[in-house]
Amino acid sequence: DTAVSQTPKYLVTQMGNDKSIKCEQNLGHDTMYWYKQDSKKFLKIMFSYNNKELIINETVPNRFSPKSPDKAHLNLHINSLELGDSAVYFCASSQYTGTSGYEQYFGPGTRLTVT
Amino acid sequence: KNEVEQSPQNLTAQEGEFITINCSYSVGISALHWLQQHPGGGIVSLFMLSSGKKKHGRLIATINIQEKHSSLHITASHPRDSAVYICAVLYNTDKLIFGTGTRLQVFP
Numbered sequence: 001d002t003a004v005s006q007t008p009k010y011l012v013t014q015m016g017n018d019k020s021i022k023c024e025q026n027l028g029h030d031t032m033y034w035y036k037q038d039s040k041k042f043l044k045i046m047f048s049y050n051n052k053e054l055i056i057n058e059t060v061p062n063r064f065s066p067k068s069p070d071k072a073h074l075n076l077h078i079n080s081l082e083l084g085d086s087a088v089y090f091c092a093s094s095q096y097t098g099t100s101g102y103e104q105y106f107g108p109g110t111r112l113t114v115t
Numbered sequence: 116k117n118e119v120e121q122s123p124q125n126l127t128a129q130e131g132e133f134i135t136i137n138c139s140y141s142v143g144i145s146a147l148h149w150l151q152q153h154p155g156g157g158i159v160s161l162f163m164l165s166s167g168k169k170k171h172g173r174l175i176a177t178i179n180i181q182e183k184h185s186s187l188h189i190t191a192s193h194p195r196d197s198a199v200y201i202c203a204v205l206y207n208t209d210k211l212i213f214g215t216g217t218r219l220q221v222f223p
Contacts, residue, residue, distance in 0.1 A: 033211075035211075040215075041152075041199065041215075041216055042213065042215055042216075043201065043203070043211075043213040044213065045210060045211055045212075048210070056210055088156065090158060103148060103160040103162075103163040104148070104160055104211065105160065106150075106157070106158040106159070106160070108156070108157050109156050109157065109158075111156075
């Protein structure tokens with residue numbers, strides 16, 4: 001049983017299109033995240049949600065809009081895709097404790113290629 | 116300058132060698148993660164620690180909070196350990212800041 005799943009695994013699209021990536025976790029965790037891994041393999045946080053509420057929004061263009069319909073799902077919608085959006089996007093979840101936090105569980109990643 | 120620095124960036128080893136990867140950070144943290152990313156791309160959390168030392172099989176992770184430094188050791192390395200190892204610090208309890216990763220290749 002996959003703990004954190006993402007769809008699709010690969011996404012190839014043209015500049016200017018709008019696309020969505022979906023993420024689901026079956027761990028019962030309260031907190032979910034979106035990370036971006038660039039071509040140099042550097043990971044950076046984009047957003048985090050705790051119980052459907054936006055907690056972290058890291059200077060990400062407003063073309064990126066996360067949506068959390070319930071605490072098990074965190075989707076990422078991207079408008080007007082640009083070449084620079086090409087990257088691997090990872091979803092993750094953790095149980096938020098308010099103290100030192102718990103380890104994060106990562107999804108398999110979605111490789112987005114914008115042509 | 117990145118808030119989390121790892122060394123070395125690349126590491127090659129012969130099977131059986133003892134391996135050490137270092138991580139230094141410049142911010143106050145609540146915990147530190149060691150992650151493993153295989154060539155297929157998936158990321159797995161190896162350890163989360165906020166003090167002392169943790170051991171899991173052939174992997175050992177240590178942290179010195181005063182010196183803002185952590186190490187990941189692999190004993191009796193094996194080709195299947197070949198991966199990118201990423202140090203990430205938990206800042207403000209809910210935000211991970213990542214190092215640039217160490218690419219490890221272990222040859223038979």
